[in-house]
Amino acid sequence: MWRQVRTRKKKKGHGWGAAGKRTKESDALEKVETEQIESSLVAKNKAASISEELGEFTLFPKFPLELRLKIWVMTFKKEHVDLDIQKFWPVNRVGTATWQHIIPRPRFPMALHMNRESRAETMRHYCITSTSSLRLTRRPNTPPICVNFSVDSCSFEYELVTNERYAKSYTDWLSKLASLSPGGLAPLKELEIRNIWWHQSYKGDIDQEKMSTSWHTSRRMHYILALRLILRFTGLKRICFTWSQYFILDPSLATLLRDAPECRETIQAFMDRHKDNFIGNRAPEVKVRFWSKQDKAFMCSTRKGDNLLETEEQV
Known part of the structure; x- marks a missing residue:
C-alpha cells in the first residue's frame, strides 16, 4: 500500500514540473511578442512624425x-x-x-x-x-x-x-x-x-x-x-x-x-x-x-x- 501511494506522488510531482516548464515558455513568447509590438509602434510613430515635418517643409533649413x-x-x-x-x-x-x-x-x-x-x-x-x-x-x-x-x-x-x-x-x-x-x-x-x-x-x-x-x-x-x-x-x-x-x-x-x-x-x-x-x-x-x-x-x-x-x- 505504501508503495502505491509513493508511486502516485511521484507521478503527481512529474506532472507539476511539465506544467511549470510550459508556463515559462509561454511567458518568454509573450514577452517577445510584446517587444515586437512596441518596436513596431515606435517605428510607426517615428514615421508619422517625419511625414508631418515633411508636410510642413521645415526640414530644408536643417539640412547640412x-x-x-x-x-x-x-x-x-x-x-x-x-x-x-x-x-x-x-x-x-x-x-x-x-x-x-x-x-x-x-x-x-x-x-x-x-x-x-x-x-x-x-x-x-x-x-x-x-x-x-x-x-x-x-x-x-x-x-x-x-x-x-x-x-x-x-x-x-x-x-x-x-x-x-x-x-x-x-x-x-x-x-x-x-x-x-x-x-x-x-x-x-x-x-x-x-x-x-x-x-x-x-x-x-x-x-x-x-x-x-x-x-x-x-x-x-x-x-x-x-x-x-x-x-x-x-x-x-x-x-x-x-x-x-x-x-x-x-x-x-x-x-x-x-x-x-x-x-x-x-x-x-x-x-x-x-x-x-x-x-x-x-x-x-x-x-x-x-x-x-x-x-x-x-x-x-x-x-x-x-x-x-x-x-x-x-x-
Whole structure:
C-alpha cells in the first residue's frame, strides 16, 4: 500500500514540473511578442512624425550646408547665351529678302531670386556683366548677360566675329569674361557661330592662316579672325557653324549641299592643326548645319539651350 501511494506522488510531482516548464515558455513568447509590438509602434510613430515635418517643409533649413548648396546647384538649367558685343540688330535687307535677327535672351538662374544663401552660391558659378561697361557698342544700355560656362552653350554672330573692325573689341570682351567667370573660358563645351556663308577662296585663307585680299575683304571680313577667337575656348568639345540661307550669291539648297562639306573639312583641319591649344590635346568636333526651309523665321539659337547638333539638318 505504501508503495502505491509513493508511486502516485511521484507521478503527481512529474506532472507539476511539465506544467511549470510550459508556463515559462509561454511567458518568454509573450514577452517577445510584446517587444515586437512596441518596436513596431515606435517605428510607426517615428514615421508619422517625419511625414508631418515633411508636410510642413521645415526640414530644408536643417539640412547640412553642403547638401543645401548642392541642391541650389542642381537648379541651374542649361541656356544658349549670346556673347556678341551687339545684342539687337535692325531689320536687314538682302536683295528681295527681308528678315530680322531674333536673339532670345536666356533667363537668369532661379536661384538668384530665392534667398541670400542661394544667391551667394549662384554667383560662385555665374558671371553677370555687360558690354556697356567696356563701351564696346554704341548702345549705352546693352542688357547684361548671365553665363555659366560649365553649364551653358554660347554663340557668336559670323558678321561680327569676322569683321576686322571689331577684332580688338572682341579680344577685350573675352578677356573681361575670362577674368570674371569661375575657371575662365575653359569650362565651355559647346559653341555656335551663327549665320555663316562660304566661298571657295576661304579655304586657301584658312589653310595658310592669313587674311587675304580677296573679294570679301572689301567688307573687312576674314574667316581666320573667327577661328582665332574660337581658340581662346580651350575646353571646347563641339563647334556648330549655322549656315545663312540668305547669302546673296546663291541661296539655293544645292549650293549649300555642295559647299558645306568643304567648309566643315577645312575648319576641322584648322582645329586639328591647333589641337595642342585644347585641353587634352583633342580638337573639338566641327559640325555645319543649315536651314532647310526658305520661309522659316531666322532664329539660329535656341532659348532652352538644347544640343545644337541635334537641331535642323547637318552635314
